[in-house]
Amino acid sequence: MKARSLLVLVLVVILVLSSVTFISAQDEPIKIGLGFDLTGAESSLDLPASNGAMLAVEEINAAGGVLGRQIEPVLRDSRYEMDITAQIARQFVEEDGVAAVVGFTDSDSVLASGPIIQEAGVPFITAGATSPLLPEQVGDLFFMACFGDNVQAAAAAEYAFNTYGDTAYLLWDEGVEYTTLLAEYFRARFVELGGTIVLEDNYADDATDFSTQITKIRALAEQPDFYFISAMPYNVGPVVLQMRQAGLEGPIIGGDGYDTPDIVSVAGEAANNVFFTTHALMDSEIGTDGIKAFIASYNEAYGHDPENAFAALGYDAVKLLADAIERAGSTDAAAIQEALLATADFPGITGSITFSEGSHIPQKGVTIIEIVDEQFTLAQEVVPEVVPPANLDADM
Amino acid sequence: MSLPLYALQQLINALSVGSLYALMAAGLAMVFGILGLINFAHGDMMMIAAYIAAFSLIAGIPLPIALVLMVVGTIIVAVLMERIAYRPLRTAPAVATLLTSFAVGQILQNGALLTSRFAQQPLQIAFPPIDFLRGVVLAGALTIPKVNLVSLGLGLVLLLLLTLFVTRTTLGLSMRAAAEDIQAAQLMGIDTNRVIVTAFVIGAILASAAGLLYAVQAGTVNPDMGFSPVLKAFIAAVIGGFGSIAGAVVGGYALGLLEVLLVAIPGLGDILPAATTSPEVITFFKTYLPSTLTSYRDAFVFAALILLLLVRPGGILGTVDNDNTR
Amino acid sequence: MGIRSHAAHLLDVTELTKTFKGLHALEDVNLQLDADEILGVIGPNGAGKTTLLNLLTGYLLPTRGKIFFQNKDITALRMPAVTRLGIARTFQNIRLFGAMTVLENVVTAQQLRTEFSLPEVLLATGSFRRKERELVEQAMDHLSIFGLEDHADQLANSLPYGMQRRLEIARALATSPKLLLLDEPAAGMNISETDALHEMILEVKRRFHLTIILVEHDMRLVMNMCDRILVLNYGRVLATDRPEAIRQNADVIESYLGKAHHTAAS
């Protein structure tokens, strides 16, 4: 009995406390929903992205806001639980009445929330979900702040084919959509170019020891010209380190999952001769002024450098939205949509963003970074000649 | 690399993985043996250990002190965990305690998450390099990463110490007695609470060793890094026959071997030298055991596990009476 | 099997042998039991008494030998099938469905003779309700025979010891058996309780037309109640005879009853 009444008491207290949220502020600020997985399985990508997004909001507000109004960010944790992800989307559009939503770095979350936001007639920009299929799957109010995986994979394939040769080893993380998609797009473009994949292999998302896969590579009669490894940020360091330790010195190539300081801190000098495609060179010394400023203010706000490229993408997504609202001159969804579609050469931290020909995926140059002496250096800025179709399956 | 060399290198890989699994499984099995509790929070103890080590090293604390802090800190967490969460549940049904260990894990994970935030650290921290664990040992064409060598060595030493402890000391003997019949142990004058706390302390020591090695191998630490190793440890413990430390060790190596085999064999068709291998063999591998088959690895591991449970419910080492029910 | 007729006997056991890890728990036991008989089984602990019951009920499968019940070979049948054919049992350490009520314990045994189909249950059809009602009514009648009707809604494991014993017998009988196997029913009972048990067993034997095998340590009960007694020692049959003869059998006294009992009983 006692336990029960205690439970009831706790519940009541919690409900009373939480009802504070319902006391909403004046209609004046522009509300923007920020949906990220802050505590769940994707939080290592989403948390930096949300930090970047919040930073952008603060900067905009400090500079006077948008259309003379402040931006009120509504940050909600999706926990990478899909029912909750859908629920926070509903909260955004119903309870909070947000003008637009920015969020997420993975397709699952975007697809669980996107249709709800779309149906409510609210624009939605994803910070870092890079599957190029998403605009078609979600709807016409959905935009991406990042390029599609097909673009960066094609860039990587073309760069590697031209620079190193026509034989490759392909390894990917089999449990994640991003890594499998990236590997598939890479394979498609590389084979199209006339390349051969001599051996392909995969590993579980939670792997930390890659020696079995590495032994297989070492057993190859002849080493390929390069190794394409499609990995998540948390796996990149160990893979690279262990390959080098096993004596595999050839070039290692990957996608924007490599874009984290962790790769150098984990692999050290083993990270040399690693190349990857990403959005921009995030370096506090040789980066653009915008990048330098971003890194400095991120460091000030959170006590450390940006964890990975998603921090900048979250930042860019908010800035992109604010820019569109400013140009639209209102918070009307159709106006924002129109303004977004008309975005040209928007100077994002992660590169210049242009939406052309009604596409909801920006045209952005792909930055290829080389790690030299444990430093990220710019290898090349490219636009791939041929990009594999978003839906590879449909063509087969 | 010739085929025998390939096989040998993969065997070494299996041993390396296996010793880490054995280290993780031994701690889990010991607590289970005494309390009948599958402590899923064991993985989170590994995580806590890794965090303490990482934070200490980042703060510039010298390695030996950092390691002491790690072990002591993990022990404190383990003892608190036992005292607050598990002791009131001694008589509760197994399911309840299993779920409680998940709840404890949740608390530890989110605690680590909040701590990093307040410490203004990223969610995922690169584990600071430890010099003597970096690099590889070369033996001819064979390579063995030092981490793996250390986990093999440390694993053997710790397990040997553990064996000496449970066979040679009164406390160790008491522990085995409590594992068999906790009430009878009480009637012998054994303070079972002390025995249980000791089991958690040893579990914490094993977890911190395993956590450190795991973190070094993974290169980074993050709050949910404990789940995957504890699952492996759990499987290893079941393979060995749950509850016996020796079984857990055997199970750890068996699991390591199984996992390596499931990756090492598919794709051989692409690796075998075409000059010296008969084309039939290569075609066979390419047709029936292509490299892509490795993605079924976990399914095969668990299928093997289920088969083992059906054939030998007591695990590889276990003995089970032939009664057909219960 | 040979041409030997089993027609004469309700139960016919030949050369029944059970080995556990090479040890003979039971060896070459032969036993014939006629309808309406009460057979006592005695012997020191570990002599194989409970193993015999476990074999007869199909809980264990014999290593060798045959069991015929009503001319039907039941050697390879498992416990539920054996029960269905009409052999019921109780257990040395009471095994009730502790978390179920007294009534449910009996109904669970009784439903063996009632067929329910899944749609019937899920749709709660009229026939389902009728059958359930009948089951409950029958079970209540059944409980009243054992003086348990007032405890019908009590949880089985909250009953006092003596009642739990009675409930176990009531539950066994609810399967409508022809042969009842009782495993130390008087264990832990004092003499008046044992006497009451004696009465009750005879009463239900009459009422349900039972044949009974009684495994028991209480010599007084065994001697007074049984028509014949089978003595087991180290898995072998030492003697099968009428109680008076067993009492005088030197082998039995030597290996089992011992001096202490001799003096106590005399």
Place this chain on the structure above:
Amino acid sequence: MLQIDHIDVYYGKIQTLKDVSLRVDDGELVTLIGSNGAGKSTTLRTISGLLRPKQGSITYNGQRIDHLKPHEVVRLGVVHCPEGRRLFGHLSVGENLRLGAVTQTDSAEIERTRGEVYELFPKLKERNNQLAATLSGGEQQMLAIGRALMSRPKLLLLDEPSLGLAPLLVEALFAIIRQIKARGVTILLVEQNAWLALEVADRGYVMETGKIILADSAAALRTNPQVEEAYLGGGA
């Protein structure tokens, strides 16, 4: 030596002991008899601290022990040899004996006690390195008692030592109980075999459904018609 005053004990919500009082004096062998489920084992489990009384007190040599934990009770010299032997089957005979002496610190003393136990049960010495589970029933009971003796008890609580033993072995067992008593150990014996128990005991208590219904000298109980009728099987 041991004094139990008006204890009530519950298993969950069910009361298993009602207002039980009993007393064991130094050097005595007292037996507690009664049918299964009468509360005999519960009484022993309460003395040894496995159960807590809800009411009443237990004092041992003038000290309250009803709030102590089992291992603290053992340290005072009250040792409970439980029903069903409860040996550590996966441990050897020697290890089982070593565990019996877990409360002892003087290793010379332990070895001396071990010698005495071997003297009492020569079989155990032969089987010192054998796993306890592989012993026969009689040997297991010997080991259970030997293990209890290893802690040099002042008061030994013996729960159903004859359970599951053939009558011949039971006789041998009771001879040993007499010897233990002769060595100065006070014994509280719970037995179903009331006849034998009353033969060796000085005094006895009779329990029924959680209550003590009779208390007298063993000799008197042996001839008490009520006991004779209820537990001894009368003059059948």
Place this chain on the structure above:
Amino acid sequence: MNTKMQRNGFLVVLGATLILLVGLSSSGSSFWQGIFINLGMYIILVVALNLSNGFTGVFSLGHIGFMALGAYISAILTLPLDKKASYLPDLPGWLAPVHLDMMIGPFPLGFLLATLIAGVLVTLIAVVVGLVLMRLSGHFVAVATLGFLVIVRVVLINADEFTRGSHTFSNVTAYTDLWWVYAWVFIALIAVWRLKFSSYGRAMFAQRDDGIAAQSVGIVIMRPRLLAFAVSAFFTAVAGALWAHYLTSFSPKAFYFDLTFRVITMLVVGGMGSVTGSVVGPAVITAIAEALRRLEDVTLLYGVSQIVLAVLFIVIIVFRPGGLMGEREINFAGLWQRLRFRASVAQEGSAAEP
């Protein structure tokens, strides 16, 4: 008499639920509808799991695998043909043209069919799996069923011609609404309730309490276990189908340990063996979790709510090891009596006033 009161009490609860549902669906708040839709799906999952884990004591950790199969099978069957051609071009010929979109007026018969087909197929799978796994007991079943969950995941990831592999399966038609969910909640609760109070339920509980005694009264242990496992798999698959057509997108990742432990937690909090508990558990956990989530949005202490929820769980388990309901059920007759009593008091009160 008693049964009549029971029926009246039941009707009161049913009526109250209906009023709540009508209120919700006319409120236009898709957020609150969403809460109750999620709650309903959890109730189905929990009551189904209860049938297996609670009633038979065979502790399965693999049920979310059935849910995943239910979601995928039903979604493949209802996926619009153009989406199918573009996302699942490698479907076998017989499956490629299948599109269950039949409507009877506003009623999507195709969805019902897809749900039923998914349920039946998964039930068949459960029977096969159960024939192997139901022979095990205790921790061993838990491990083996966990293995089943892992195997399902691996198969879903690798069977990409059916499932798109690790890519998100999307653009499923959003058929599921409050009425669909609660119709199935009603069916599941009634079915499990009737099973509990029938010969099947008694056999399940009997073999759980004492397997040997159960055999001695003629119960073949495998049968009640298998039945419970199969029926439970059916409803779990139905919940999967509802889930798929509510969220409209999912990937193998969604059906894994997190969801497994959420559902088991609800089950244990509610009470294993109690049908009422299978409603109470999800309701209590959902309410607390939602309240805490809102608290988190105010305090910005993300992660605290998971800690508080875990602590609450431990507290509940310590003070009520059997869960909030244990094995008991709601007493409809008592409820009815109490309501009548209140009504009569109120009447008397109002009568006395003037």
